Amino acid sequence: MIDTHCHLDDLIALCPYEQVLMRAQRAGVSSLISVGVAPARWPGQKSVALRARQEGFSVGLAYGIHPWWAHEVDVAAGLAALSAWLVHEACDTLAVGEIGLDFAPNRPPIAQQMALFEGQTALARAQDLPVILHERKSADQLLRVIRRTQGLRGVVHGFVGSQQQAKAFIAQGFYLGVGAAMTHPRAVRLRAMLAALPIEHLLLESDAPNQSGALHQGAPNEPAFIGEQLAVLADVRGEEPLALGRQLDANAVALFGRGLTQAINDCPS
Numbered sequence: 001m002i003d004t005h006c007h008l009d010d011l012i013a014l015c016p017y018e019q020v021l022m023r024a025q026r027a028g029v030s031s032l033i034s035v036g037v038a039p040a041r042w043p044g045q046k047s048v049a050l051r052a053r054q055e056g057f058s059v060g061l062a063y064g065i066h067p068w069w070a071h072e073v074d075v076a077a078g079l080a081a082l083s084a085w086l087v088h089e090a091c092d093t094l095a096v097g098e099i100g101l102d103f104a105p106n107r108p109p110i111a112q113q114m115a116l117f118e119g120q121t122a123l124a125r126a127q128d129l130p131v132i133l134h135e136r137k138s139a140d141q142l143l144r145v146i147r148r149t150q151g152l153r154g155v156v157h158g159f160v161g162s163q164q165q166a167k168a169f170i171a172q173g174f175y176l177g178v179g180a181a182m183t184h185p186r187a188v189r190l191r192a193m194l195a196a197l198p199i200e201h202l203l204l205e206s207d208a209p210n211q212s213g214a215l216h217q218g219a220p221n222e223p224a225f226i227g228e229q230l231a232v233l234a235d236v237r238g239e240e241p242l243a244l245g246r247q248l249d250a251n252a253v254a255l256f257g258r259g260l261t262q263a264i265n266d267c268p269s
């Protein structure tokens with residue numbers, strides 16, 4: 001299984017490193033994507049990934065400025081930093097993310113978020129990289145930017161929106177990241193929606209250490225737990241977990257490229 005969305009650097013700040021990797025490997029997780037949140041964090045994120053690769057664990061890297069960090073970053077300086085970093089790390093970058101828009105209360109100013117988001121989508125296009133999107137009360141605004149950015153491809157991570165929004169993202173060729181939210185007994189509407197969406201557009205993800213599932217409430221989420229999500233998804237879709245897992249892995253490779261499962265390589269430094 002491939003975990004397409006993990007904050008590995010945050011996770012290993014909470015749990016012993018070797019145990020996280022060992023549990024993931026034992027659970028059948030073969031690769032994960034480590035997503036970025038802010039320029040100051042990218043070098044640390046990279047060194048954590050390199051350390052995991054030394055243990056034989058495949059870690060793909062995505063870099064970006066998360067909307068929660070928008071107020072800490074000057075827009076022009078942030079975009080210049082990302083542009084330079086993507087060029088420098090071109091050999092070892094699978095995607096631009098985590099980027100997006102968050103319109104929940106007390107988040108950074110909308111104008112600041114929007115300027116950073118649009119600038120980052122332009123950089124993703126320039127480097128021909130997919131984007132990993134954060135969505136919170138912002139699906140319609142994200143869709144507007146996607147529709148006017150020709151050729152933009154990517155995933156809306158941790159998707160919990162409406163069926164109508166899901167279909168609109170899929171119509172633009174986007175994938176929807178399926179996280180631990182669906183493991184909660186109350187997530188009846190979400191599970192019904194996921195049962196009906198085309199499987200070719202779904203990706204499996206943990207968002208570890210965030211969004212712990214029903215079985216791990218109060219504890220950090222881990223890549224090792226995505227098998228529990230796969231089981232729930234297989235159950236609601238009436239499909240066989242192994243075949244479903246294979247399809248979801250193939251979806252991840254289709255979006256992020258073969259480098260995802262071979263991300264133990266070393267690029268020239």
Ligand SMILES: [Zn+2]
Nearest residue numbers: 005035098207
């Ligand atoms: Zn995330």
